[in-house]
Amino acid sequence: MYRQQILDHYKNPRNYGELDDPSFTHVGENPMCGDALRVDIKLADDDETIEGVSFKGDGCAISQAAASMFSGELRGKTLEDLDAMDRDDVIDLLGVDISPVRVKCAVLAEKIAQDGASIYRGEKEEMEKTTTEE
Amino acid sequence: MFTLEALFSVMSTQRTEALDVERLREDFPILDREVGGDIETPGASPEDDTPLVYLDNGATSQTPERVIDAISTYYREYNSNVHRGVHHLSQEASIAYEAAHERLADFIGANGAEEIVFTKNTTEAMNLIAYSWGLEELGPGDEVVLTEMEHHASLVTWQQIAKKTGADVRYIAIDDEGRLDMDHARELIGEDTEMVSVVHISNVLGTINPIAELADLAHAYDSYVFADGAQAVPNRPVDVGELGADFYAFSGHKMCGPTGIGVLYGREELFEAIDPFLFGGEMIRKVDFEDATWNELPWKFEAGTPPIAEGIALAEATDYIDEIGMEAIQRHETDLADYAMTELEEFDDIEIYGPPRGEDRSGVVSFNLEGVHAHDLASIMNDDAVAIRAGDHCTQPLHEKLGTAASARASFYLYNTKEEVDTLVEAIDSARQLFA
Secondary structure, three states: OOOHHHHHHHHOOOOEOOOOOOOEEEEEEEOOOOEEEEEEEEEOOOOOEEEEEEEEEEOOHHHHHHHHHHHHHHOOOEHHHHHHOOHHHHHHHHOOOOOHHHHHHHOHHHHHHHHHHHHHOOOOOOOOOEEOOO | OOOHHHHHHHHHHHHOOOOOHHHHHOOOHHHHOEEOOOOOOOOOOOOOOEEOEEOEOOOOOOOOHHHHHHHHHHHHHHOOOOOOOOOHHHHHHHHHHHHHHHHHHHHOOOOOHHHEEEEOOHHHHHHHHHHHHHHHHOOOOOEEEEEOOOOHHHHHHHHHHHHHHOOEEEEEOEOOOOOEOHHHHHHHOOOOEEEEEEEOEOOOOOEEOOHHHHHHHHHHOOOEEEEEOOOOOOOOOOOHHHHOOOEEEEEHHHOOOOOOOEEEEEOHHHHHHOOOOOOOOOOEEEEOOOOEEEOOOOHHHOOOOOOHHHHHHHHHHHHHHHHHOHHHHHHHHHHHHHHHHHHHOOOOOEEEOOOOOOOOEOOEEEEEEOOEOHHHHHHHHHHOOEEOEEEOOOOHHHHHHHOOOOEEEEEOOOOOOHHHHHHHHHHHHHHHHHHO
């Protein structure tokens, strides 16, 4: 399950930190692992194209590596693209089989970004945080 | 001439005769399994390639052939509903099912079947008392005293019952090495205490709590004691009379028995006084359109068709471990835990939780490897077919107290070997290398 690529992203996370002027920010956690993430997204002037992404947090290698890879993948995509992504997209990015109980770790960043976008567009009510418990 | 030392040495060897683990392992077909193949279809697959090292016995133990046979024989030869039937099969099933209660009573030193209720598991046993006794007896100002090392089975249950009744929940603190702070216990247990609900042995720390001492404290204030014995009954002699607990619960699947069955012990006069938890068939004596009266103990607490095959198989499992010897099992498990802790203590980057090695503690060893999340550790060890548990082990508040979201836990049983501990340590080392 732990290819070199995953370990590399875990040890040297890309897009790590906070954006100066994000369009929206959302947080989330996976209570089972204690994984916690904050995702910042900056949109271009069209209010649709993702221009900048960063994440911050801690947790298991799967959650952190997935966040690192996912944040790189998002840049240049639209909110519509983000909305259309599902768990398989993240698992494809990781490039390994993820055991069923660890899927929650893998999709944490994706779910946070999707919830954050929905709240930003007024499609979802404000929520304190996203959880991947269910 | 025998010297006194020689005599003692002979006696102590007899008392703690080592288990013939290689022979015992032959009783457990699953221990021959290799893993690593397809997980979608349960059971062995042709792609399995690595021999299983099963170190998750605190979660569930494996099942010996004769217990599997007991289940199989029941379904092949006398599957039938109990209590009601006049026909032959029902009589066979009823006699075996009732005898299973007697067997479990005898095993933990209860007075008889009337003090033994079969439930689904320890959690249901806890809920049975919390709902039937707690909802009725607790009110504002009353206190239920738990511990900081409580399993969610008791912690969440009493929390919710307290919310419904207005009672308060208090927690006996633990010290830095995971023992109960008995001074704090003496402070907390008092006039307002109605129930002291404590885990007999911590499923994370391995701490063995002084139930008899807590029972004395509680009884001085006419409070009851419920001890959760899920981690104790499988691996050491337990006598409810000596412990002084009013209620005691444990699960079949952690003691070589099947899933789907737990045991609730309660003192007969308390069981007599408490209303049933679940209503329905089997638990009644007389019913009319207005009301009903309850069946005799323990059937009053076993509504509907009970876990018949499971109960009979649990009695078989009890025979199995009892014949091996509970003291010998305890010694074997403690020795393995001691050996594992000795090996793990060699590394500065491993933190072990709970009382130190050498103290009386059970065969669970919970730990963290610095820089590697417990779930990552368990996943990497799974690549080597080493089965351990990682997470909060149903003790989130305890983990908060320990300052970590999750820990890894190896837990041993009668069929585990030192070689398996060595494999564990090697697998931890591969995780260390991978993350270095």
